[in-house]
Amino acid sequence: MPAAIGTKLVTKRFGDERARTIAGYEATGGYAMLKKALAMKPDDITAEVKASNLRGRGGAGFATGVKWGFVPKDAKQVHLVCNADESEPGTCKDRLLVYWDPHLLIEGMIISAHALRAVHNYIYIRGEMMREYVVLAKAVEDAYAKGYLGKNILGTGIECHITVHRGAGAYICGEETALLNSLEGLRGQPRLKPPFPAVKGLFGNPTIVNNVETLMNVPFIVDKGGAWFNELGMGRSGGTRIVCVSGHVNKQGVFELPMGITFRQIIDDVCGGVWKGRKVKAVIPGGVSMPPLDEHELDVPCEFDALMTDERIKPVMVRPGQQFDLGGGRALRSMAGSGGIVVMDDQTDIPKATWRIMKFFAHESCGQCTPCREGTGWLEKVSRRVAAGQDHAKEGDLELLASIAHGIAGNTICALGDAAAWPMLGFLTKFRGDFELKIRRKAA
Amino acid sequence: MFRNVLMSLEFSAEAQKKIAALCERYPDSATKQPVVLAALHLAQKEHGYLSDDAMRLVAKTLDLPYAHVYGVATFYTMFRLKAGIQPTGSTIRMCTNISCMLRGGYEVLEAFENKLGLKRGESNGKFQLVEEECIAACEFAPCALVGTKYFHDLTPEKVGEVIAELERDPHPEAEVV
Ligand SMILES: Cc1cc2nc3c(=O)[nH]c(=O)nc-3n(C[C@H](O)[C@H](O)[C@H](O)COP(=O)(O)O)c2cc1C
Numbered sequence: 001m002p003a004a005i006g007t008k009l010v011t012k013r014f015g016d017e018r019a020r021t022i023a024g025y026e027a028t029g030g031y032a033m034l035k036k037a038l039a040m041k042p043d044d045i046t047a048e049v050k051a052s053n054l055r056g057r058g059g060a061g062f063a064t065g066v067k068w069g070f071v072p073k074d075a076k077q078v079h080l081v082c083n084a085d086e087s088e089p090g091t092c093k094d095r096l097l098v099y100w101d102p103h104l105l106i107e108g109m110i111i112s113a114h115a116l117r118a119v120h121n122y123i124y125i126r127g128e129m130m131r132e133y134v135v136l137a138k139a140v141e142d143a144y145a146k147g148y149l150g151k152n153i154l155g156t157g158i159e160c161h162i163t164v165h166r167g168a169g170a171y172i173c174g175e176e177t178a179l180l181n182s183l184e185g186l187r188g189q190p191r192l193k194p195p196f197p198a199v200k201g202l203f204g205n206p207t208i209v210n211n212v213e214t215l216m217n218v219p220f221i222v223d224k225g226g227a228w229f230n231e232l233g234m235g236r237s238g239g240t241r242i243v244c245v246s247g248h249v250n251k252q253g254v255f256e257l258p259m260g261i262t263f264r265q266i267i268d269d270v271c272g273g274v275w276k277g278r279k280v281k282a283v284i285p286g287g288v289s290m291p292p293l294d295e296h297e298l299d300v301p302c303e304f305d306a307l308m309t310d311e312r313i314k315p316v317m318v319r320p321g322q323q324f325d326l327g328g329g330r331a332l333r334s335m336a337g338s339g340g341i342v343v344m345d346d347q348t349d350i351p352k353a354t355w356r357i358m359k360f361f362a363h364e365s366c367g368q369c370t371p372c373r374e375g376t377g378w379l380e381k382v383s384r385r386v387a388a389g390q391d392h393a394k395e396g397d398l399e400l401l402a403s404i405a406h407g408i409a410g411n412t413i414c415a416l417g418d419a420a421a422w423p424m425l426g427f428l429t430k431f432r433g434d435f436e437l438k439i440r441r442k443a444a
Numbered sequence: 445m446f447r448n449v450l451m452s453l454e455f456s457a458e459a460q461k462k463i464a465a466l467c468e469r470y471p472d473s474a475t476k477q478p479v480v481l482a483a484l485h486l487a488q489k490e491h492g493y494l495s496d497d498a499m500r501l502v503a504k505t506l507d508l509p510y511a512h513v514y515g516v517a518t519f520y521t522m523f524r525l526k527a528g529i530q531p532t533g534s535t536i537r538m539c540t541n542i543s544c545m546l547r548g549g550y551e552v553l554e555a556f557e558n559k560l561g562l563k564r565g566e567s568n569g570k571f572q573l574v575e576e577e578c579i580a581a582c583e584f585a586p587c588a589l590v591g592t593k594y595f596h597d598l599t600p601e602k603v604g605e606v607i608a609e610l611e612r613d614p615h616p617e618a619e620v621v
């Protein structure tokens with residue numbers, strides 16, 4: 001049965017101070033699922049995860065069980081790395097998950113590591129998350145003391161280690177191959193793929209990188225089965241979904257919700273509507289990397305496939321009359337991304353908001369590829385003068401922005417290039433009038 | 445030019461112990477390189493910022509080329525290459541990214557600039573003011589991060605209170621390392 005509003009898995013311990021300690025966690029059923037998992041064969045766990053249709057919550061929505069299946073069967077050493085670098089603007093769930101339920105993450109990791117036969121595993125936590133680092137480091141220490149981690153966990157003969165690795169400030173380290181380089185003590189620059197990490201990752205060994213929320217769902221799948229988890233969801237997306245809603249709503253917050261809930265329901269029913277009695281103008285559906293929705297596109301579920309294929313969402317255009325092609329004639333609409341929903345009311349200066357997003361990407365480009373390094377710099381510069389309007393914006397600037405963005409997309413080592421280009425084109429497509437106004441005023 | 449080969453800087457005994465323990469955590473690495481971020485955090489804590497000598501100390505401790513350590517230190521924004529804030533001071537990371545901007549983040553940043561007499565990016569001994577990208581606390585936008593403490597739902601009017609609180613009870617980042 002699809003989850004109802006109020007069904008909570010990974011957020012069920014939010015607000016419970018006691019459950020954050022290992023004793024409190026155990027008292028609320030914690031580590032029981034691990035005991036069950038350790039008695040299972042690794043491949044049987046992977047089979048349940050496949051059946052569950054759990055999809056990655058880090059941004060791409062890739063099927064977790066399928067990804068695990070890419071690890072070569074004859075691998076000698078495998079690593080599991082948890083991506084706790086959360087820094088996609090508008091996203092604030094992993095930080096809370098780590099803070100409120102660190103042991104659920106650890107339990108999820110040990111179970112997943114067992115499924116992958118991974119021994120030395122790492123949590124890469126964003127450098128700025130100092131409070132959460134302290135929480136996690138303590139939780140890992142406690143888990144070792146109780147025998148959940150170590151050379152022979154719970155007397156099963158299975159060896160499993162987790163090390164918390166602190167970053168030092170760089171958004172790009174959230175990209176999985178940049179993260180692996182950073183773990184290895186290098187500059188956090190993405191690697192060329194292939195090879196994919198599942199084949200050749202950390203220290204040259206097959207490595208699975210998964211998001212915090214993804215791994216925290218695994219214990220529930222082991223507990224109640226993949227079929228049960230799948231049914232909670234919608235279509236090919238199992239389970240619940242955490243959304244982080246911020247911006248111009250009455251009640252900002254982090255909510256665990258059914259996959260099938262629509263953006264309009266989230267804004268009106270969960271978040272008490274738009275603030276100051278205003279109307280919605282734009283909604284970023286999953287972190288600033290994703291093209292925005294306009295007020296007519298909000299009756300679509302926040303589920304992964306819906307955002308990519310629902311025809312009620314208009315395709316992103318390169319210029320009037322030409323759709324942005326994702327390859328093979330597939331139109332780019334939007335994506336569910338990281339679950340970071342940013343709501344903008346009808347008085348929002350859209351060109352200014354777009355500039356702020358471009359400033360972010362220009363700042364965070366690692367500089368490796370010319371189209372991204374130069375292109376994001378130009379997007380920032382031109383969108384800044386467009387936002388400034390009147391005396392600053394030049395005739396032709398909108399066409400220039402679109403052509404720079406088009407030149408970046410698909411031509412870079414990692415997806416940060418696309419992450420800058422897509423919202424640029426998306427805002428230009430759906431809020432063209434707002435941008436034109438900035439230019440036309442000058443001519444008048 | 446030749447550099448002084450006799451280095452003046454050392455890690456404390458406690459830091460040395462931490463680094464040695466961390467070196468054990470990456471058995472699949474052929475070198476001690478994975479510990480470089482942690483060692484740089486520790487060097488910054490103990491020596492205030494990453495001077496040339498502090499980076500040489502990290503290089504020596506981990507048997508890495510100085511150039512490698514320098515390359516890493518210059519990539520990450522939390523590492524300071526110049527003297528400024530004291531290790532006991534508060535680094536105020538004020539978010540101005542999208543969610544915070546939509547609810548007045550820039551106005552709050554300006555209030556910090558005026559009250560502290562610092563421009564974004566500047567520091568005195570006690571405070572460092574950073575215009576930060578999203579700190580993953582958007583549900584409390586606009587917000588700031590100071591060490592292990594988050595300041596929620598800020599307004600320009602609340603800035604005075606925040607600074608007064610930090611004067612009494614700073615939350616130095618170095619505390620966490
Ligand atoms: C520029 C960029 C930044 C990213 N940042 C994050 C991040 O902060 N956290 C995260 O989990 N995934 C992030 N990702 C996605 C990761 O590369 C990777 O797909 C993800 O961690 C895989 O985990 P999942 O399958 O469980 O989602 C980012 C990707 C890109 C291209």
Ligand code: SF4
Nearest residue numbers: 366368369372412414
């Ligand atoms: S796309 Fe940008 S961030 Fe990604 S590797 Fe290239 S330059 Fe670096």
Ligand code: FES
Nearest residue numbers: 539544578579582
């Ligand atoms: S945008 Fe300010 S905390 Fe996320």
